[in-house]
Amino acid sequence: MTIIGVVRNPVKLESEDEVRSAILERLPDADIRVFDTTEEDPGRGMAEEAVDTGCTLVFAAGGDGTVRAVAGVLAGTDVALGILPHGTGNLLARNLGVPLTGTSAAVAHAFSAEPRRIDVGTIEVTDGDAAGEHLFVVMAGLGLDARMLEETDDELKAKAGWLAYVKALGAAAAGTELVPVELSLDDEPRDRARVHTLMIGNCGTIQGGITLLPDAVPDDGQLDLLLISADGVADWFETVRTVVWDNGLRRLLGGETTSTDVVRHASARSIDVELGRPQPFQIDGEERGKVRSFRAGIRPGALLVRA
Numbered sequence: 361m362t363i364i365g366v367v368r369n370p371v372k373l374e375s376e377d378e379v380r381s382a383i384l385e386r387l388p389d390a391d392i393r394v395f396d397t398t399e400e401d402p403g404r405g406m407a408e409e410a411v412d413t414g415c416t417l418v419f420a421a422g423g424d425g426t427v428r429a430v431a432g433v434l435a436g437t438d439v440a441l442g443i444l445p446h447g448t449g450n451l452l453a454r455n456l457g458v459p460l461t462g463t464s465a466a467v468a469h470a471f472s473a474e475p476r477r478i479d480v481g482t483i484e485v486t487d488g489d490a491a492g493e494h495l496f497v498v499m500a501g502l503g504l505d506a507r508m509l510e511e512t513d514d515e516l517k518a519k520a521g522w523l524a525y526v527k528a529l530g531a532a533a534a535g536t537e538l539v540p541v542e543l544s545l546d547d548e549p550r551d552r553a554r555v556h557t558l559m560i561g562n563c564g565t566i567q568g569g570i571t572l573l574p575d576a577v578p579d580d581g582q583l584d585l586l587l588i589s590a591d592g593v594a595d596w597f598e599t600v601r602t603v604v605w606d607n608g609l610r611r612l613l614g615g616e617t618t619s620t621d622v623v624r625h626a627s628a629r630s631i632d633v634e635l636g637r638p639q640p641f642q643i644d645g646e647e648r649g650k651v652r653s654f655r656a657g658i659r660p661g662a663l664l665v666r667a
Contacts, residue, residue: 362417363391365410367403367430369422370396372446373463379421379444382467397422403429411439417666419470421463423447424498424645432495435480435662442470442666448567449645451498455563455578456667470666477661478578481562484657488638489649496562497663499573500643502635502651503539503557503588538591540636545585545628553624557588560631560656575627581660585631587624631656 364387366379373379376394383390393413395406403420407430410418420430421444431452434441444466445453452458456478459465481496494500538554545551561584564573576584638650 361389361391362387363393363413363415365407365413365415365418366392366394366444367406367410367418367420367422367426368394368396369403369426369446372422372426373444378463379419379467382464385464386468386471397426397429401429402426404433406430407433411437415439417442417470419444419467421446424449424451427452428495428497428644428646431480431497431663434664435495435659438664440475440664440666442467451566451645452563453667455498455565456665458667473666475664475666476579478663478665479562479581480659480662481560481583482657482659483643484655485641485651485653486655487653488641488651490641490651494643494648496644498563498644499559499561499566500641500656501557501559501561501586502639502641503555503559538589539639542634544632545626546630547632550632553587553589555587555589557586558633559586560584561586562658573625575625579661581658582627582629583631583656583658585626585628588622590622629658
């Protein structure tokens with residue numbers, strides 16, 4: 361008998377029966393084990409219990425925090441991750457083509473998809489509030505996106521979903537400032553720049569279908585880097601044009617990624633970052649306090665997914 365685990369955030373997905381029915385419709389003899397997350401544990405302990413009980417497939421039912429917690433446990437094992445997206449961003453689901461139209465569609469997708477291995481990113485914070493190693497499956501960074509998370513009203517987010525981020529974007533943009541940064545890619549000599557946004561990702565698409573990292577592929581063994589140093593109205597217009605047109609629509613038409621003086625792209629297996637002063641930091645859409653220095657790395661093919 362196949363044992364299937366479901367790590368469920370009961371705040372995001374209230375109905376346990378909804379998940380059970382969707383799974384049993386496609387695998388009638390499944391032994392389903394449901395583990396509910398708590399405020400203290402977003403899913404890591406539950407995923408460990410699911411693995412210990414012999415689950416061969418574990419669904420993360422909730423938002424990006426639940427997905428990241430479960431993925432952190434399953435990485436390096438042969439237990440597959442399924443995604444039931446019920447959050448605001450649903451970033452990994454978006455990038456892997458998981459349907460966002462409900463539990464039944466996402467379960468059907470997981471059972472029909474061929475298992476595949478994707479990379480997992482790591483962040484080792486050496487100076488900052490969240491010192492230590494952290495895993496990410498989509499992207500991590502600082503600047504505009506991290507400040508936007510700080511400015512987002514939780515009550516509005518609960519009512520309006522990802523549109524709440526749009527309201528926060530204006531406040532975040534007004535508060536951004538250029539910060540000195542030293543970068544080293546793959547342990548090469550350091551380069552210096554002044555930026556207000558630095559994104560490192562394994563996947564490139566965020567809410568609203570915006571692609572920040574057009575060259576990011578979840579199973580290529582590489583991290584992709586975006587630096588934005590817009591300063592003034594003209595630079596912001598150039599940033600929007602480059603991100604949305606040059607590196608968005610043109611990529612769909614088979615064009616090449618464009619870098620400019622204010623929008624720069626690169627890729628590497630490791631990225632060392634040292635900032636001139638501490639900055640707000642986010643990992644897979646979650647605030648992680650402020651950091652000043654960190655090292656990003658990649659674990660190729662570490663996570664088995666059904667997507």
